[in-house]
Amino acid sequence: MHHLQINKNGPLQIFYDQFEDHLHMDDYFQFFANRKKAENNTFLVTDTFSAEKISRIFVEEYSVRGKLSGNVILAFPQPEFDVPIFTFQLGGNGKKSIALLDISPTLPNIDYAPLIPVFEKYKKLLNMEPSKLDWVNSICSEYILHAQYDVLDIDIFLNAMREYLAVWIEHYYKPGAQLTDKQDIDNVCNAITKYKQVLHSNDPAYGIFRKEWGEPVADAFFYIETRDHPSITMPDYSADKLKAWENKELNILWERRAQQRVLAAPEQVQQRIIDAIEAQAADDNMGIITLEVFEKYKDTLFV
Incomplete structure (x- = not known):
């Protein structure tokens, strides 16, 4: 864990090697929070530029109870420029x-010709299937490389990151022109707003951090990630009476949407579902059962 200095661990160093010269390094913001319980840490360190x-x-490192850890990089353009969103995430349990x-579009006429050969190369090398998550597909391009709790060759994926980032810098960021048409600017604003709304409505991070850190600290995390124009407002959780489930013996948390799927099943089978899913999660060393993990285990365990 790092604070009071820029975190350049692992994949983050790749980003800084390729893009640091463009960052406003003399004026940045850092958010750091950690909850230590027994020998386990749930932390997030975010450097924002x-x-x-x-x-x-956003350049981030996170860990959930020492079981799941990883990095996230997100780059949102100013709405007045023709620059797409760059997205990177890599995490897991080992x-x-x-x-x-x-490289997510902000305007409908983006030319993906520079990216297509890179996508085809790494799709084949990684033997990667198309994304099956509707919410991910709704905000990403058709050239997304996506794995959801799968075995992955990390070195190859990091090489893909280097090449995607190079394409984003050379073909989109550097030549990205200032927009003059109001409709284009409105379209970019709308695309960024949609991206933030969909991401924060489906990403389990806020729920995890609210459980581990408490609501005020989790709210600060949400504010930092959504405050820049175009900003989005905090969802109203006041009517949400569903407390996060936790198996303390197995050190496993449940994400709200996964809990709701269990509660939609007949009451007499709910505990059997919970026990089976938690047992599989424990075998796989998964610290949190998200909706995606639930669906994957459900299809395997209850055929």
């Missing part, structure tokens, strides 16, 4: 990985 044409870049790499 601005740059020419870029509203906000056996299976969560991975996402994309």
Whole structure:
């Protein structure tokens, strides 16, 4: 864990090697929070920067109870510029990985010709199937590389990151022109707003951090990630009476949407579902049961 200095661990160093010269390094913001319980840490360290044409870049390292850990990089353009969103995530538990790499469109006429050969190359090398998550597909391009709790060759995926980032810098960021048409600017604003709304409505991070850190600290995390123009407002959780389930013996948390899927089943089978899913999660060393983990286990355990 790092604070009071820029975190350049692992994949984050790749990003800084390729893009640090463009960052406003003399004016940045850092958020750090950690909850230590017994021998386990749930932490997030986020360095946020601005740059020419870029509203906000998030460079993050996280860990959930020492079981799931990883990195996230997000770059949102200023709405007045024709620059797409760069997205990178790589995490997991040492056996299976969560991975996402994309250059997400902010205008409908983006030319993906520079990216297509890179996508085809790494799709084949990684033997990667198309994303099956509707919410991910709704905000990403068709050239997304996405793994959801799958076995992944990390070195190859990091090479893909290097090449995707190079394409984003050379073919989209550097030549990204300032927009003059109001409709284009409105379209970019809308695309960024949608991206933030969909991401924060489906990403389990806020629920995890609210459980581990408490609501005020989790709210601060949400604010930092969504405050820049175009900003989004905090969802109203006041009517949410569903407390996060926790198996303390197995050190496993449940995400709200996964809990709701269990509660939708007949009451007499709910505990059997919970026990089976938690047992599989424990075998796989998964610290949190998200909706995606639930669906994957459900299809395997209850055929």
